[in-house]
Amino acid sequence: xxxxxxxxxxxxxxxxxxxxxxxxxxxxxxxxxxxxxxxxxxxxxxxxxxxxxxxxxxxxxxxxxxxxxxxxxxxxxxxxxxxxxxxxxxxxxxxxxxxxxxxxxxxxxxxxxxxxxxxxxxxxxxxxxxxxxxxxxxxxxxxxxxxxxxxxxxxxxxxxxxxxxxxxxxxxxxxxxxxxxxxxxxxxxxxxxxxxxxxxxxxxxxxxxxxxxxxxxxxxxxxxxxxxxxxxxxxxxxxxxxxxxxxxxxxxxxxxxxxxxxxxxxxxxxxxxxxxxxxxxxxxxxxxxxxxxxxxxxxxxxxxxxxxxxxxxxxxxxxxxxxxxxxxxxxxxxxxxxxxxxxxxxxxxxx
Numbered sequence: 001x002x003x004x005x006x007x008x009x010x011x012x013x014x015x016x017x018x019x020x021x022x023x024x025x026x027x028x029x030x031x032x033x034x035x036x037x038x039x040x041x042x043x044x045x046x047x048x049x050x051x052x053x054x055x056x057x058x059x060x061x062x063x064x065x066x067x068x069x070x071x072x073x074x075x076x077x078x079x080x081x082x083x084x085x086x087x088x089x090x091x092x093x094x095x096x097x098x099x100x101x102x103x104x105x106x107x108x109x110x111x112x113x114x115x116x117x118x119x120x121x122x123x124x125x126x127x128x129x130x131x132x133x134x135x136x137x138x139x140x141x142x143x144x145x146x147x148x149x150x151x152x153x154x155x156x157x158x159x160x161x162x163x164x165x166x167x168x169x170x171x172x173x174x175x176x177x178x179x180x181x182x183x184x185x186x187x188x189x190x191x192x193x194x195x196x197x198x199x200x201x202x203x204x205x206x207x208x209x210x211x212x213x214x215x216x217x218x219x220x221x222x223x224x225x226x227x228x229x230x231x232x233x234x235x236x237x238x239x240x241x242x243x244x245x246x247x248x249x250x251x252x253x254x255x256x257x258x259x260x261x262x263x264x265x266x267x268x269x270x271x272x273x274x275x276x277x278x279x280x281x282x283x284x285x286x287x288x289x290x291x292x293x294x295x296x297x298x299x300x301x302x303x304x305x306x307x308x309x310x311x312x313x314x315x316x317x318x319x320x321x322x323x324x325x326x327x328x329x330x331x332x333x334x335x336x337x338x339x340x341x342x343x344x345x346x347x348x349x350x351x
Contacts, residue, residue: 015238015285020267023274023287025260025344029325031296032341035088036081039334040065044072046326046339047115048086048316049122049154056083056316057154058326058339059096059113059124065336069305073140076109078126080154086316086324086341096158097126097149105130105164106147108140114249114314116184118221124149124158125165125194127180142168144178146196148222165223166196166216174212174232177204183250185257185280192218193280194225195250198232210237211244211264215280233281234259236266245273247312252280253320260289260313260325268292270309289313293329296342302331310340 036043036058045061063075077098081090099108106128114125129143145164151157166182169175175198183195195215203210214231218224236243248261257277263269267288274289292308293299301307310327317323322344329340 017239017266018285018287021287022291023289025258025274026272026288026290028345028347029290029296030343030345032087032324032343033297034329034332034338034340035083035090036060036339037332037334038062038338039336042069042072042337043339044076044328044337045112045312045314046328047113047314048324048326049115049117050316050318051082051154054084056086056090057081057115058083058090059115060339061111061113063109065334069337070137072109072111073129073137074109074131076111078110078113078124094155096124096156097160099128100160102130102132104160104162105145106160107131112146112181112312114182114184116186118186120152122151122154123184123221124151125182125184127182128164142178144168144180146179146182146194150222161222165194165225166227169198169227172201174198174200175214176201181246181248183248183259185250185252187280188252192221192225193250194218195248197246197248209244209264210235210241211246212237213245213248228281230281234275234283236264236286239266249313249315250280251315251317251322256280259283260315262309262311262313263289272310272313290325290327290342293340299331302335304330304335306330315344 041062048058063071067075078096080096083090097110107130110128112127131139146166147164149158149160177199181197185193212232213234216225216227243266244264250259257280259275263271263273270292272289273286275283277283312328314326315322325342332338
């Protein structure tokens with residue numbers, strides 16, 4: 001494993017392309033099927049957790065089909081559904097979070113949920129934005145920020161903060177344009193890490209990229225979170241200017257830190273990337289985290305954008321061990337988008 005962050009700003013030099021090696025994580029995946037099919041809504045960003053009685057609760061982004069697939073940026077809300085079995089069926093129960101109106105930072109779309117149990121409460125991290133009526137999509141994109149809602153119950157009510165936990169950076173910083181895709185870790189030393197995607201102005205104006213990852217830390221769940229001075233900590237452009245990643249889910253165990261995220265060009269845009277770190281800051285070379293969806297399911301081609309790729313990976317844990325991978329997946333019976341579930345087997349030889 002490398003001892004330096006993947007980060008040009010820290011003086012790290014360009015690297016040769018890593019070999020296309022499948023991670024152990026990838027080899028252990030087995031496809032179960034789609035969940036949360038809804039002919040009225042696009043479904044995305046599905047984050048699972050076990051409830052006190054053993055039911056599986058999921059928090060997922062949804063927005064009306066009438067707004068088009070791009071409506072996630074302007075009309076998304078976070079819904080809550082419950083199932084007795086991981087494969088479903090899942091029953092919608094409530095809207096956990098929606099836009100609060102223009103007097104708040106999370107005024108409009110609410111997206112990217114990731115749910116965590118922290119001590120005796122639940123923390124639902126999310127991305128939201130704020131833009132004036134009739135504003136163009138650029139304003140909606142540039143206003144993306146990261147926040148958290150807290151509750152003593154998975155059914156709410158959810159208490160939100162009046163300010164984001166992570167704001168965009170100062171002019172000319174690596175995260176000047178936007179911050180999104182939160183991933184939360186309660187560190188074993190008692191501190192809290194919040195990982196997030198950022199985009200700088202120069203690459204945004206050039207190609208609406210290059211997406212990189214940073215981290216912020218706090219001594220309390222509610223913050224304040226302090227951005228790591230040497231961010232970004234994951235920058236795949238060291239392998240080539242066009243390589244980037246997003247949708248990271250990061251967790252810690254006795255072996256260190258693990259990350260599963262969506263590839264954007266390194267191995268191919270239908271792949272996932274898996275990475276490891278000893279400290280959550282310096283990350284080793286990427287490996288294949290998951291293969292294109294066609295490696296797991298025999299669904300016929302659907303001709304939709306993003307066809308064949310899993311996005312927004314989130315993990316379900318049992319007794320602190322990852323057991324299932326939940327992903328967003330275009331297609332389904334109504335040719336929209338759904339969530340899907342893959343089992344993380346104990347070994348790649350399990351049947």
